[in-house]
Amino acid sequence: MDSFFEFFSFSDPNIRYVVIGSLLLTSSSAIVGTFTFLKKKALVGDAVAHAVLPGVCLSFILSGEKSPIILIIGAFLTGWLSLVLIDIITAKSKLKEDTAIGLILSVFFGIGIFMLTIIQKSGNASQTGLDQFLFGKAASLVGFDLIVFAVIAVILIVSVWLFFKELTLLAFDEEFAVTLGLPVRAIELLLTTLTVLAVVVGIQAVGVVLMAAMLITPAAAARFWTHNITTMIWLAAIFGSLSGLAGAYISYIAPSMPTGPWIVVVISTIAFISFFLAPGRGILYRVKTQRRIKKQINDENILKALYHLGEEGKKFYEKRTLQEILSKRKFEPQALKSGLKRLRSDGYLKNENGYWSFTRAGKRKGQRTVKLHRLWELYLTQYLRIAPDHVHDDADTIEHILTPELEARLEKLLNYPKVDPHQSEIPYG
Incomplete structure (x- = not known):
């Protein structure tokens, strides 16, 4: 507990540098x-x-020192060149x-490793720690590094704020941006430049190998929680900041644990939680929704089978056995029993001594299905010219998802027909 308060009091300058630097880099x-x-x-x-590594090495070879500004300039140039070359090749x-x-990626990284090997064998004492750009070492941040990173972070955030609309339009509908007369190529170059700057500023914390995760994972996690891009940006920044803070704290309480990899572990954990638990888009939500829809379809098919039985002699409220229901439509025994129980619980069916019958609400629901x-069968035959014997399966699916608005439009479009393509009566309320 003492370590917790000591860490978050930021009394130690080294802690301040690491925490603030990690927050700036990740967010x-x-x-x-x-x-x-x-x-x-x-x-x-x-x-x-991976492409920034040769730029870092070349900057060191030319300058002979590990000045953050010089190394960042070199890294920026080769990183930007890599994206330009990708566009040209494509x-x-x-x-x-x-x-x-x-x-x-492979060519630039290979050149970078080759140059790093030459530097390490050169005997230059200043090259110590240069290999940290491979795996990162946020714990080595000092005050001057923090100033440089803060300036770049401000440039990134202000640029996104100033060109938010243009970047949003480019991300979602590039063709529409062209029709509006926007300089799409210039906006793409801006996004390229910002991406390179973001990578360059982050490699000292998490390194070349893990930086791609830090760039993309917060956004991927945030996407599962919202459809609004503004909210998504805020969530991505918050997730990134939380991972930076948590990674720095873990590294503080366990000095043998490197900060950079732990930042990536934390943001990956947040991403996996989002993938599974996010409402609306999470895996568990989708599984739950699929089960609910499957139950709904099963229940409506039961009501439809009972309605078909009732059409024989117009005895819609006649009591029916399980065998009679199965004679109209095949159901798995367990699915049929559980569906009947749900329909009785919802007030659509009644059960008397093993015989099932409609309530008024159940009859209306079965009739609508x-x-x-x-x-829909009539629509497919009249407007899409599909043969009557080929429309049943499609109608059997679409009947469960047609809204009342679409139902009204279909009725009006078809001029309130009396019978379907098979001359069966179309029941109205």
Whole structure:
């Protein structure tokens, strides 16, 4: 507990540098990564992260020192060059974008490793710690690093704020942006520049290998919680900040634990939680929704089968056995029994000594399902010219999802027909 209060009091300058630096790096890269993610260029971040290594090495060879500004300039140039080359290869050759990304990533990273090996064997004492750009070491941040990162983070955030509408339009509908006369190529170059800056500013924390995760994962996690891009950007920034803070704290209480990898572990954990538990888009929500829809379809099919039985002699409230229901439609025994219980609980059916019959509400619901089925069959035959013997399966699916508004439009479009293509009566209320 003492370590917790000591950490969050920020009394130690080293703690302040690491925490503030991690927050700046993670939040700013998450904001830019949101547009990269929406533009479906997730692999681009990985390519840039690997392409900055030769720029870092070349800057060190030319300057002979590990000045953050000089190294960032070199990293920015080679990172930006890698994205330009990817665009050129994709546009001028038959190679697809993922192939071009893999090619540029491997070539640039290979050159970077080669140059790093030469530097390590050069005997230059200043090269110590240069290999940290491979895996990152946020714990080594000092005051001057923080100033540089803060400036770049401000540039990233202000740029996104100023060009928010243009970047949003580019991410969602590039063709519409062209028709509006927007300089799409310039906006793409802006996003490219911001992506490279975000990667460059983050490699000292999480390294070349893990930076792509830091750029894309917060945005991917945020996407599961909202459909609004503004909310998504805020959530991505919050998730990134939480991971930066948690990674720094874990590294503080367990000095053998590196900050960068733990930042990625935390944001990956947030992402997995989002993938499974997010309302509306999470895996568990989708499974639950699919089960609910499956039960709804099963229940409506039971009501439809009972209505079909009632059409024989117009005895809709006649008591029916399970065998009679199964004679009209095949059901799995367990699905039929559980469906009948739900329908009785919902007030659509009655059960007396094992015999099932409609309530008034159940009869109306079964009648509407049959009506929608026959209206859709008629629509398919009249407007899509599909043979009557080929429309049943499609109608059997669509009848469960037609809304009252579409039902009214179908009735009006078909001029309130009396019979379907098979000359069966279309029942109205």
